[in-house]
Amino acid sequence: MLDHTDLAIISLLKTNCKMRFSDMGELVHLTGQAVSSRIARLEKEGIIRGYSVLLDETQLGKTITAYVTVFMKTTNHRNFHVFIKNQDSVREASRISGEGCYWLKLSVGSETELNHFLDEILQFGNYRVNLCIDKIK
Structure with a gap:
């Protein structure tokens, strides 16, 4: 079970996963070593699965963000999954319910x-594209 301290540590990690454990400890009233032990436990239990880097894609030349809804024409989705995983431009991919089969977020130059x-x-199928004109959050 997660307690309030675990949730506070997770919140701090979400804000800045590079924060020093001692600094986190001051905020949650623990030692840096205790914070480190809690994070290790959260990782071992699979609650924390990894860490990531948020990039400003526009500064990397990726000035177009497109949202693509894919309507599959086959029931064999395995090849599509392999294709998507090998595409650097695909930032997110989700299987969806409702209209369409998959939703993709692309960053292209x-x-x-x-x-x-x-x-x-x-x-693999047909698609519908929506372009991002302004990022709000």
Whole structure:
């Protein structure tokens, strides 16, 4: 079971996973070593599965964010999964219910790159594309 201290540590990690354990400890009233032990336990239990880096894609030349809904034309989704996992432009991929089968979030550097990706999707099914015009959160 998670207690309030565990939840506070998780919140701090979500804000800044590079924060020193001693600094976290001051905020949650523990020693840095106690914070380290709690984090190790949360990792071992699979509550914390990993850490990530948030990038400003525009500074990396990826100026277009596209949301693609994929409508599969086959029931063999394994090849599609392999394809998606090998695409650097795919930032998120989810199997969805409702309208469509999959939802993809892409970051690409040009309309040409987006069109190339969409052409490749056609081997698996049809798609609908929405472009991001402003990121709010």
